Amino acid sequence: MDQFIYVLKRLFSRRVVLLAALVLLAVTALAIFFPMFSSVDPNAIAVMDRLKAPSAAHWAGTDELGRDLAMRIVYGGRYSIMIGIATAFFSVIAGTALGLLAGFFRRLDAPIMRVIDAMMSFPDILLGISLVSILGASLWNVVLALAIVYTPRVARVVRASTLVIRELLFVDAARALGVSTPRILYAHILPNLMSPVLVQLTFIFAYAILAEAGLSFLGVGVPPEIPTWGTMIASSLQYADRAFWTIVFPGIAIILTALSLQIVGDGVRDLLDPKLRKSA
């Protein structure tokens, strides 16, 4: 526990990282708790108020159905953040498993890595739209498709780290003591992979939010009735020149969240790898 607090202290000694973490906390808290205590329906249609510019009543203006944009950004955050977390979580699990196997067992290395190479030769967004079009457009299929897209990244990082850790003395020592291979993987190698994996987790979280928005924009993402930051922009596209704010504000929400995630991820990486530290 003391160690955890020490790490947090070191991490937040850079004010930018602290600020980014606070932004993330605020965005997440708002997305989780605000809808619980608010009686306003974010889908309530008010045709009289359609495409109103930002004002005191509607801080971020209204969309083509007269819905309050600020409210919808808060609600949309729920889905965008959930898609980001779920994608990062699944790709980290799958990627860690694959990378661990490839890095530890020499026989599995070539076959697994060739599959990973093949997957990485498709541009992310192209693989994403192809997968969603096969699976069908739904919230969970978007998560599944994006998780498949980002799994190879994690696998590569984990494999590289595993190759290094495998050769360290404590692994030899464990083996000499008769520790079984599964236990070496689980108890000796996996814990040492936690830091690079954590860094990947934050970056994929950010990329997934961006990718979800891109898929929605192309019309192959989450169904339009689910308010994510991406679908909000996509559904207001045709009103962009009359009501610019319908595009601008959800976009700023995406940028702010993705940027904060990357700053935190970068902070964690700097902490773990003193060689890369900014002031080094």
Added chain:
Amino acid sequence: MLRFILARLGGTLAVLILVAVMVFALTRLASGDPIALLLGDQATAEDIAQARVQYGLDKPLLTQFGYWIKEVAQGNLGQSIFLQRPVTQALAERAEPTFFLATFAVTIAALIGIPCGLIAAVWRGRLVDQIFSAVAMLGASVPSFWMGLILIQVFAVWLGWFPASGYGNPGVPFIERLHHLVLPATVLGVLNSALIIRFTRASVLDILNEDYVRTARSKGLSERVVILKHVLRNALVPIVTVLGLTLALMIGGAVVTETVFNLPGVGNLVVRAVLRRDYPVIQGTLLVIAGIYVLINLVIDLIYMIVDPRIRV
């Protein structure tokens, strides 16, 4: 040396085969029936059955795959179901805008990324470094379609400096087409410069620690000569690699930008094919795009092996 090259070629062949299998599996696992879509509601069961035979969709999957690979090996990517044209022809028509867009964008990314990355590395830890690093991270956080929409609104709608969409009519002079590419290339170039800034910074920092840099300094060379001749030149090798891979990825990865600006490029072709479930087009383009990436990767590795004897792994 020959052994290494052969091993690398074998690996590449394996990846290419896996790519082909994935592309084929992707399109065949899809749920929608392109024939039903093509023929519409009026089609009878016989019509559909007949069309399936015509496009070879009635054969077992393995047979279809074998047939497809044989054709691909002969340079035939099949016939588009919707465009009523060979896929290779559709691709060739779309190649020009995508090629110039990617080249233009990579040039912008390099012109921004390399100087900024170099400056950030040389003055590491100072304010410029922090600003450039922050900008790099911001660039990786902006959705490309969003930046495209903003640029269209500002520079096309409000200021009217650049066209908002399209690539000009066939036959317009090249300069006119470049004019159409300014905004989309800016989006891709600026956003991708983020990666180049980071990469240049890391690469230059690595070189700055080398012994020969200290030697160059200690023999009294000016800092300018040390940085430009000794550091940047050596740092450029990996940077050029990344630029090459970025170019390769943009050929298919500019999907979103091409859609925002309604550019008739390769990415646009794929998106439409996906929306219409035009299997032959999806297969053909995905295969070509991934194939180009794999081959560029191979060429880079081979050049490295020849130039730098240390990297023969």
